[in-house]
Amino acid sequence: MIVFTTNPVRSFCLNRRLCGLPPIETFADLAGYMTNTTVANYAQLYSSVDDIDLWSAGVSERPLSGSLLGPTFSCIIGLQMQRLRQGDRFWYELPGQPSSFTPRQLEAIRRVQLSRLLCDNTDNIETLQMYPFVLQDPRINPRVSCRSGVIPRLDLSAWQEPPPTPLLPQVVPVPSNRPKSISSVRHQAYFYAFGL
Incomplete structure (x- = not known):
């Protein structure tokens, strides 16, 4: 059974170009990135370097220093991880969210x-x-x-929160334009005392 996909995998050479790596235009250009035996095998199998399969060539590249992957797969995986991180609204370093860390x-x-x-x-x-x-x-x-x-x-x-600020009762003064007499003060005290 043949399965067709709507998003075909790009060739090895095109992926290198998309990653900004030096282009591969001839089989001789592969020599710096793969063993001579691998390059000779590709030259026998493919009529053009543009036909080389991404997976096959990616695992055939010499690994970068301190890595298990060559430059093409390092680029692809690095870009994928960057996109996953930037596209994840729950990523722990994402600022400006209600649950963001300080x-x-x-x-x-x-x-x-x-x-x-x-x-x-x-x-x-x-x-x-x-x-x-x-x-x-x-x-x-x-x-x-x-x-x-x-x-x-x-x-x-x-994560320690500051202690809560105690709530103190606030006295709100009642503005009045007339001078207060003793009787008006008693009258206000009566209303405040009985909650009227």
């Missing part, structure tokens, strides 16, 4: 590490490396005690 609260949230979250919410964990998704290394990423002060805790004082 700058002080955001600062407190940014100081917390995943290791603290795991220590506080996982049963039977005594020690954990500072960066849990990175392999443990005694010098670079050592295991530390969850009870030690090494892993920063969330500063909840940023």
Whole structure:
């Protein structure tokens, strides 16, 4: 069964152009981004570089320094994450919403590490490396005690509300244009005393 989509996936070369990466116009231009064997295989399979499949070429690119992805997939995923963040009205850093965090609260949230979250919410964990998704290394990423002060805790004082201001009864003066006599003062006192 053949399935047709209304939004076809763009080619590898077009995605590179949309990302602002150097254009690929010939198979020789691929040499800096893929192994020579991969480039030779593409030259045999495709008549033009514009026909190269995005997925195949994306996973064939050499990874960027410190990444598992090459420049094309890094760009695509980065743009997608940026759009998800900007389009999510509940994103925690979005200002101006009724539920938005204050700058002080955001600062407190940014100081917390995943290791603290795991220590506080996982049963039977005594020690954990500072960066849990990175392999443990005694010098670079050592295991530390969850009870030690090494892993920063969330500063909840940023959520503390100021004490309420006590409500004092207010006396509202009644304006009068005529001078007050003793009898008028007694008369007003009588009405105030009995709530009339």
